[in-house]
Amino acid sequence: MKAIHVDSITKEFDGVTAVDDLSFAVERGELFGLLGPNGAGKSTLINMLVTLLPPSSGTASVNGHDIRSERGAVRSSIGIVFQEPALDEELTGAENLAFHSRLYGQNRAERAERIDEVLALVGLSAERDDPVGTYSGGMKRRLEIARGLLHEPAVLFLDEPTVGLDVRTRRDTWEYIQRLNEEAGVSIVLTTHYIEEADHLCDRVAIVDDGDIVAMDSPSALKASLGGDVVALEFVSDDDPTALFDQLEGQSWSREYTASDDGVRVTVDDVDARIADLVRLADDTGIRISSVDLREPTLENVFLELTDRSAAGSDRNGAAGDQTVMASGDQTGTALESGDDRSSAVSTEDQP
Amino acid sequence: MKLVDPQAIYGLWLRDTKRFLRSPSRIVGSLAMPLLFLVFMGFGFQGAAIPGLPEDVDYLQYLVPGIVGFTMLFGASFAGLSILADQDVGFLKEILVAPVSRTSIVLGRIAGGSTTALVQALLILGLSIPLGFAPVSLLSLPIAAIFLVLLAITFVGFGIALASQFSDSEGFGLIVQFVIFPLFFLSGALYPLEGLPSSVRYLAYANPLTYGVDGLRGVLVGTSSFSVWLDLGALVVSSAAMVAIGAALFQRVEAV
16 A cells, blocks of 8 residues: 555646646655645645645545545544644643644543653653744744654655755754654655755655646656766866867767856766866867866756746746746856856756 | 544633633733723613613613623634634644544534633623622522523634634624624613614514523523523524534635
């Protein structure tokens, strides 16, 4: 039995399709990420899976229970941390947990034991009797994660769990999430628009854009799909790269090369071994190199690549349209002055 | 999911009660308006010739059951607002996603809202005694409590039913003013209904508060327009109906 099995689920709001005919499965014990821009349909998908929204068509099962016909069983087997905090700030941390425990039908002994356990897990034992209104943003998140785990769910949904948290708290939250997944064996579905979060945490990532899954694989496989690492060479003066290009043509490890403002960018296989060869070739042709910059493909490249492509493919307006314009502007490869040119570091011409 | 889940209902009740007890400003605020009505109208109209008022009954005696009923209307709006406030801060999702039937959720909220409304009503009743209010006998107080419980359930159920039709607390807050005051004025809380034109009087007969106020008056002051048993029966019906309507309408509430 899969943790989650989604079967051509669709959700429309007044003619706007938020989630478009999705089908996928999440394995038991898996840490599964839904990565996508704002408004991609991630939260709508989650809300359907947790029975807060009925699908327009299609269905899904969570922990073996159908989200349409067995809502009670689905609700008993899931824990949720919502995108927006959903705590009663006038109650204390422990009281929020006790409230939750009563709704989930735990008896008194179970309740006391589990509350102590989850509070210790997220490091809030000392603050258990403080009103939640006095908690910091990170503490509230941790309390919500504790609450999501209180009734020992089979599947835990985390909707943007680290939005609005500072870097340290985000790292700590990641640690909790990983520990939960490893130690408690909880299957976790996490939505995020932070790419490094998906890369760092998830066993498998589905990239969602415009209500559709445009790619689904492990982060490393997704990165590998972009093909090769990129080395940017900056030249001392306006040296002509043509000679270097001639040399590169004959090399098996060189996949692709383009001229940039003040140098070249070369996509190579096995960059650690070949970077020296590349520099030597440039040297042989008399080019003087002022800097070498190595960029390994990131999930962000994959993300931009895939979400751009689908944005360009469909006729959309608004923010998504702007994104298309920006990205295609980058891809002409004219502006490389800033360090933040990773989207342009990947040529889109001959992707596998 | 059991239709009626006692532990979940208790949890919801406990939360409402704790929240109420922890905010003294809420308690004082909820008492201020009825108390102002009681003091200014009670003394202002003292000795005035109000048509239909029994001759041997002082106006303050007549007014106190009406004002106690009035606090129940505040209980209604308060219960509705607390549901919408939960929606505003996202807490409603936490409740709606739990394996608890909507009926149990409504029952829990009615239990919590009724308790706070009941406490407010009893405080008003207690405060009216130093102002000169004298119940006919101490034995009447437990019977009055039954009326108060039924009134609380009726109007908290009403508040929840009404709130389920709104998605924001601002709209609800505006509308509820237009609902509360007609219910108040058309209940015989301030003056006997006999003085009203007959068409308006029939509207008052459809108002559960009419029977609540009349019943309280019958029990506490010893004068009533209807028999106390009729009042009691009407309130039992209205409270059952409001629980059912609240539960039915709440089924459709969506958290997102």
